[in-house]
Amino acid sequence: MKFVDEYRDPAAARRAVEEISVISAGEHRKFMEVCGGHTHTIYKHGIENVLPTNIELVHGPGCPVCVIPMGRVDDAIALAEQPDVIFTSFGDMMRVPGSKGNLLEAKARGADVRMVYSPLDALRIAMANPERQVVFFAIGFETTAPSTAVTLLKARERGITNFSVFSNHVTIVPPLKAILDSPDLRLDGFIGPGHVSTVIGNRPYRFVPATYGKPLVTSGFEPLDILQGIVMLLRQLRDGRCEIENQYTRAVRDEGNTKALQVLAEVFELRPHFEWRGLGFISHSGLKLSPAFADWDAELRYLVPGVRVADPKACQCGEVLKGVIKPWECKVFGTACTPETPIGTCMVSSEGACAAYYNYGRFTREAAAAARIPVRSA
Amino acid sequence: MGPPSGNGSEPVSPEEAVLRRIEAFRRKAPRLRDDFINSAHGAGGKASAALVDGVFLQAFANDALAPLTDGATLTLPSGERVAFSTDSSVVNPLRFPGGSIGHLAVHGTVNDVAMMGAVPTWVSAAFILEDGFAVVDLRGIVADMAEAAVNAGVSIVTGDTKVVSKGAADGLYISTAGVGVIPADVHLDARAVRPGDRVLVSGTIGDHGVAVMLARGELGIEADIVSDTAPLGGLVQTLLAAAPGTRWLRDPTRGGVATVCNELARAAEVAVILNEADLPVRPAVNGACEILGIDPLYVANEGKLVAIVAPEEADAALAAVRAHPLGADAALVGEVRDDPPGMVVINTGFGGNRIVDMLAGDPLPRIC
Numbered sequence: 247m248k249f250v251d252e253y254r255d256p257a258a259a260r261r262a263v264e265e266i267s268v269i270s271a272g273e274h275r276k277f278m279e280v281c282g283g284h285t286h287t288i289y290k291h292g293i294e295n296v297l298p299t300n301i302e303l304v305h306g307p308g309c310p311v312c313v314i315p316m317g318r319v320d321d322a323i324a325l326a327e328q329p330d331v332i333f334t335s336f337g338d339m340m341r342v343p344g345s346k347g348n349l350l351e352a353k354a355r356g357a358d359v360r361m362v363y364s365p366l367d368a369l370r371i372a373m374a375n376p377e378r379q380v381v382f383f384a385i386g387f388e389t390t391a392p393s394t395a396v397t398l399l400k401a402r403e404r405g406i407t408n409f410s411v412f413s414n415h416v417t418i419v420p421p422l423k424a425i426l427d428s429p430d431l432r433l434d435g436f437i438g439p440g441h442v443s444t445v446i447g448n449r450p451y452r453f454v455p456a457t458y459g460k461p462l463v464t465s466g467f468e469p470l471d472i473l474q475g476i477v478m479l480l481r482q483l484r485d486g487r488c489e490i491e492n493q494y495t496r497a498v499r500d501e502g503n504t505k506a507l508q509v510l511a512e513v514f515e516l517r518p519h520f521e522w523r524g525l526g527f528i529s530h531s532g533l534k535l536s537p538a539f540a541d542w543d544a545e546l547r548y549l550v551p552g553v554r555v556a557d558p559k560a561c562q563c564g565e566v567l568k569g570v571i572k573p574w575e576c577k578v579f580g581t582a583c584t585p586e587t588p589i590g591t592c593m594v595s596s597e598g599a600c601a602a603y604y605n606y607g608r609f610t611r612e613a614a615a616a617a618r619i620p621v622r623s624a
Numbered sequence: 625m626g627p628p629s630g631n632g633s634e635p636v637s638p639e640e641a642v643l644r645r646i647e648a649f650r651r652k653a654p655r656l657r658d659d660f661i662n663s664a665h666g667a668g669g670k671a672s673a674a675l676v677d678g679v680f681l682q683a684f685a686n687d688a689l690a691p692l693t694d695g696a697t698l699t700l701p702s703g704e705r706v707a708f709s710t711d712s713s714v715v716n717p718l719r720f721p722g723g724s725i726g727h728l729a730v731h732g733t734v735n736d737v738a739m740m741g742a743v744p745t746w747v748s749a750a751f752i753l754e755d756g757f758a759v760v761d762l763r764g765i766v767a768d769m770a771e772a773a774v775n776a777g778v779s780i781v782t783g784d785t786k787v788v789s790k791g792a793a794d795g796l797y798i799s800t801a802g803v804g805v806i807p808a809d810v811h812l813d814a815r816a817v818r819p820g821d822r823v824l825v826s827g828t829i830g831d832h833g834v835a836v837m838l839a840r841g842e843l844g845i846e847a848d849i850v851s852d853t854a855p856l857g858g859l860v861q862t863l864l865a866a867a868p869g870t871r872w873l874r875d876p877t878r879g880g881v882a883t884v885c886n887e888l889a890r891a892a893e894v895a896v897i898l899n900e901a902d903l904p905v906r907p908a909v910n911g912a913c914e915i916l917g918i919d920p921l922y923v924a925n926e927g928k929l930v931a932i933v934a935p936e937e938a939d940a941a942l943a944a945v946r947a948h949p950l951g952a953d954a955a956l957v958g959e960v961r962d963d964p965p966g967m968v969v970i971n972t973g974f975g976g977n978r979i980v981d982m983l984a985g986d987p988l989p990r991i992c
Contacts (some may be wrong), residue, residue, distance in 0.1 A: 292976025
């Protein structure tokens with residue numbers, strides 16, 4: 247995979263880290279990486295441990311699994327337990343706890359829950375099992391919503407009626423606004439979403455510098471992309487600029503993917519409000535199927551409980567998602583809440599800040615530095 | 625059993641205090657909290673460990689079982705030691721590029737026996753067949769077992785057959801057990817592992833797991849990846865002849881290299897430091913793993929071993945393994961250290977590093 251290795255070159259990384267040190271000149275800077283994909287890369291490659299200590303990264307809300315509230319998981323389980331239903335879900339969602347257990351446990355009790363890698367797989371299952379009803383648990387930001395939309399277009403085109411979608415798609419701009427409005431957070435800039443921006447482009451973020459006076463650099467997901475994004479943010483701060491910049495030019499165009507946006511507009515419409523894990527209800531932040539696709543809407547086809555469930559008291563996922571606290575500052579982190587027995591969603595998905603920190607980053611800078619001492623030759 | 629680093633009396637940062645608390649918490653025996661079995665209990669990660677500890681170990685407790693190695697070491701009245709191990713194969717699909725459930729059933733057991741340092745010699749086989757399974761398919765799989773037995777130098781000397789109703793088994797399941805004598809001068813033990821020892825992997829990792837996942841045809845990815853299923857008895861004897869000071873061996877099947885390194889770190893109270901750049905991974909396996917969002921370090925192998933070798937014998941061990949037909953891509957991939965005890969750390973190709981933990985349990989399909 248040459249494509250990947252190019253963005254993981256250690257010599258280029260050392261140069262970028264050096265540049266970060268020079269430009270930041272010891273001044274404390276706090277940047278939020280918006281995407282769960284960024285968080286995952288930062289921990290998987292150990293980026294925090296090679297950055298100068300004056301650069302602080304805070305982990306943002308862009309993890310699709312992490313933002314699903316417990317009530318929606320309960321609804322999903324209720325759908326999965328309908329007779330004749332084959333319930334299909336991405337693997338990440340299988341272990342997310344609702345108020346009465348998770349989908350894996352529902353499966354162990356007899357529900358027909360199947361893991362898929364794409365909504366098209368779910369549609370194929372529906373076509374192969376015409377006597378059964380197949381429901382797809384749709385989650386994700388504008389990144390995954392187009393593939394759900396395309397699947398629904400296909401279902402309509404082929405007249406497949408035993409297929410429906412339980413939509414939990416969300417949009418990235420409203421939670422960014424919510425974070426910027428939050429009084430308890432002081433940020434110097436954003437490492438902007440990569441994959442989402444390939445769909446929506448860079449224009450929707452213009453309010454970030456314009457209204458809130460924070461720079462944003464749309465960045466890719468390889469380690470060097472993130473270091474480069476930090477360099478670009480620091481240059482803006484040094485030069486007194488405050489604007490949207492695009493580090494991820496190999497994938498993101500300013501206007502986004504117009505075809506995907508058209509498909510989204512055709513299949514989905516904004517909900518008046520949608521509940522986010524830990525962030526509460528946010529206006530116009532969720533997508534539901536438009537009236538033209540009502541026949542494929544699982545929330546209309548079945549009676550879903552739709553009961554709002556309060557987050558467990560001990561769980562501080564909301565503060566973690568807003569970047570107010572670090573994963574390790576949560577009171578239940580690593581003891582009551584672990585990847586084996588997660589209380590909060592941030593501990594389930596590999597893109598969740600808590601899971602990434604627990605699985606990859608659970609050691610001090612000193613221990614990390616000691617481990618990097620090269621192996622003695624025999 | 626010390627804290628992750630530093631000594632307990634000096635003041636520590638709030639983050640480090642949390643880390644110490646977590647580490648203490650992790651050292652408690654895993655607890656089985658589930659009321660029902662789910663797929664995670666079979667994945668070889670922490671959920672499997674909790675099940676073994678919470679159900680089997682409590683009921684069967686004895687000295688031979690207690691070390692929870694790949695097989696039991698039993699001492700005969702004559703003083704000779706034998707290694708005894710068992711394994712079940714439930715792979716789906718029954719055939720995949722590079723082998724079949726028949727090959728896996730033999731290799732899985734003989735490799736477990738070989739990892740004890742023994743020479744695998746006798747194998748049993750029990751078949752659970754589903755009503756309606758085609759005899760021609762059974763013949764084919766049994767022929768694969770016979771072939772695998774010849775290549776492994778073992779005889780299948782006893783067996784059993786059961787038929788269950790349609791839907792109660794996925795075609796067929798095979799359970800095998802194996803026995804072999806441990807040469808008098810071989811003493812493999814995690815407790816013999818010392819800081820400074822080197823970590824050797826006998827070839828490319830993740831081939832088997834990725835080959836089987838792709839063979840299921842559900843992922844829509846096509847790549848030329850073949851299972852590495854192979855008997856490792858000969859390779860072990862080659863390695864032990866060249867590096868008699870070898871401390872410990874394990875075949876990284878379910879849970880992959882990451883899981884066996886974690887088991888070693890826990891058992892020997894050492895740190896295992898791996899170098900990502902040194903890990904042999906086929907580009908096609910790496911590519912498939914990137915797409916699937918999984919780490920080849922956790923993917924199953926059926927024809928590879930991880931050896932902890934003495935530093936002064938590392939070069940000899942590597943040369944001997946590379947000269948063997950099953951070890952051409954072998955590499956020294958890391959080192960055992962004192963700190964942080966009980967942990968596996970990987971230095972990434974990019975220049976940073978991270979912890980490599982046990983998996984909580986993965987939702988991936990049955991691959992062995």
